[in-house]
Amino acid sequence: MYNKNEIIHKGNIVQAVVVADEFEDKFIPITNEVPMSLLPLLNKPLLDYTLEFLYLGGVEETFLFCCSQVDMIKEYIRKSIEASAAWSLNMKIHILVSESCRSFGDCLRDLDAKGLLRGDFILLEPGVVSNINLRPILKKHKEVVKKDKGAVITIVYQKAGVGQIGRSAEDDIVVAVDHNNRVLYHKKTRLLEDKRIKLPVEIFLLSDEVSMLHNLKDAHIAVCSSSVLPIFSDNFDFQTRDDFIKGLLMNEEIMGSTIYLHLIRGSQYGGAVTNWQNYQAVSWELKDRWAYPLVPSLKENNLLKDNVIGNGTIVPHDANISRCVIGNNVVLGKNINLEDSFIMSNCKLEDNVTINLSVIGNSCTIRKGSKIIENTVLGNGVNIDQNTILKNQLIQATKPDFCEKEDILGQYAFRLKPDEDEDEILQKLPRLHNMKESIETSDDGFSDSDDENLSYTQSPVLDDTKLFFTEVIDSLTRGFEDDLQCDNLILEINSSRYAYNISVKEVNFNVIKAILHMYLRQPTGQRYFSQLLSYFSPILKNYIRNESAMQDCLQAIEDVAITNEELKENWIVFILNWFYNENYLSEESISNWGRNLDQSAKFSVQVKPFLKWLEEADEEE
């Protein structure tokens, strides 16, 4: 616990908070063994650049917030202080540990609870590499606060052109500011499927002068007033700094808090390592001295060369290496081909190895003739057998919990399958920039996924309805698995309904659709299906009350059936029959619905026998 004299606030001391974890596993499998902050960047840990920058920027006390692999970070800090690293001389470092935090927001809430910060402070997101002088920004923030009592945060941006590697497509942003640099609008455009943005009219009505900025690069640095932490505590759904900004802008009138923007100028540089693409970009920018005087300590001046080679690594004459960073004590065999790759320390590459656009962790061994290409990331200590070809994969040395036979590549090589769906894998594994391509072609360096997004013209489902639907599915699944009372589930669904402001019609439609969708997730079988439906019958009863609800229900069945082949083939008649027998659907409604069906569609052919049977049954009566 803390010493008393440490809590005492010391005058105008400049404090900074660094959150050392990124919580998104963007650097797995390497970050399975090493914390992200100790990732080597030009053969020096990332954290070293961050701390050096803070010291250089005029910070006197730093709180380093760690959530995982804390011992390694502590050990590193201890060693650096022993070696009298420049930043350790005039800057106090406190390591705060909280293993229960699961997001950036959690860390700040924890920090608020600890009550260590009193005045303004500098807030860094993980992985910052910069040479910005922070004191003038702090001073400016203080002046702004004097004029605008609501000002809580000044976010720091740097001007950067579209398409330069230093600007991550992930951070693509549109900001509107007034003449005082107050942020009126802030939107990350990367997350939008549609490339258009809608600007609220108020921003033009309320200020005389509005600047729209798109040429920005997030430095991931912010100057915060002391009220930022309580705001995080009050809004426990703020997970990231972007949530915070979005929340403040949306509820500006209620919270009365405002955000300001600061653009850095001249030879100041702000960058952050947030994914592999940025990792590559920051590496090259550091090498090209953009962050001067924060420059790699290279013995010989390597600026004219494409590569950065660590100490104790000998490059054989026949090696073909371009645009690579190679760590310390790497052993290279004969006839090696390396391009746009990062090889960390103590690796061993045997003869005829090819590595392209990939990252190789510490102490890996790659045997003769192997090819590692396109977005492959090897964790620490991986052993790759002879003549293996790896393309776009994540490999780690320890056996993961769920591992299929085909994923075992060797004693120390296991293919890692992220458990998310395809899209997310692509997002998590952005391609390293192919520098060769960007040199040879005049392509503006947009990644492929961007182009796909651009060609996406179909108008997307309204967000809220979509969210409501997923939430209903979640509630139902949980209810079914834990055998909960259906009454409680109805309560849950209704509260989601109000949260997302969904009309009654849509509620009926989505609930039925969700129940049918649940079947798709489960093992098949008629008995199981009817069991599922009977379990939810109180819910069905609750929602299918009148004629129009029946229509919604049939619409939902049709919708699910059309999108799902299996359901259509085998179950549609069964479903209709079940609903009819249990009296959820009246005969009249079904035949009405049947008449309006598109007769030529394959679907109506499937349903026809049932409709016919229904009609006959009616006549018999």
Next chain:
Amino acid sequence: MATNIEVEHNNEDTLDVMQLISDIKHSQLINSYNTATRTVDFLKSLISEQEWTTAQELMDLVKKRMKIISTSLPYEVVSLNILRHSLKLIREEYRSILKKKKGEDLSPPQFVTPDYREVLDYSETLPDLKARLLDQLTEYKVEMETSCENIANQASEHIHTNETVLTVGRSHTVERFLISAAKKTTFEVIVAESSNILEGHTMANNLAEADIGTTLIPDTNVFALMPRVNKVIIGTDTVMANGGLRAQAGLYVVALAAQHYSVPFMALAHMYKFTPVYVGPHDKTTFDLLGSPADVLPYSSGPMLNKVKVFNPVFDYIPPELVTLIITQQGGNAPSYVYRILTELYVQEDYDA
């Protein structure tokens, strides 16, 4: 749960020098004069606070720190030169106290460099040494403080009425020098703006305010205007052992233009800028200091940065044959005389310390 680690520095004794290094590295000390005075203060605290009993021990302490500085700051010379000079002061003081003790005459006038080898070791404990060294350093600091003025006072010897002087960028010493000359004569100054940091603008402004006829030109016009110039006067970062200069990038071109038109090329330098290091133009480690490319091409330039490499060198090497005169607080000297100044400043055996 919060845990907190407090780690003590285990190499407490070299902490002082690490502080000095980080100050220099992070441009806390803006110009060489700041670095120089800071180094003298550092020396004083070293002498008065560290534990040492004999001169030899003190010299070892100083040498150890010089080693640390030269490894962590390969481009730093001023603080190393001052420490090197202090080694000589220590030897001199030791000798003179010892002689006094033995009852010899207090240093007869010496016309040759004293032979330091006659005192084989410096192991005797002399209680007076500390106090006398501190006195010497105070004196040295005063000399340093007045050196700028001393250099400026020589201005009237070099600048004559109606002459045209060319200078490049901004140097505090040159500014004082020119303003001092303007008190006695009228002359004109042409200031080359010193591209990408454009410090020449401030310089021109300051000179104009001191009522000197000033013309500001872009660096590219230096050659065209050189025939009209009577003298080139510049400041320098370092004077190398062969009389060559390590100076702001862009000055080599000016020196060549001056040579072409046979215009005298004069450099102003304080004594602490003389280093016993020899370098040639191909010495990468001493001259390839590169600054941020942002001074040349802004970061917001867009995709062209992916394809263009930008170099922004900080220093130029000017060979001694292009330098006419080096003016210090003790007067003007030809570059060929630098070796002599060096023997006055330092003891030969400390040259590579």
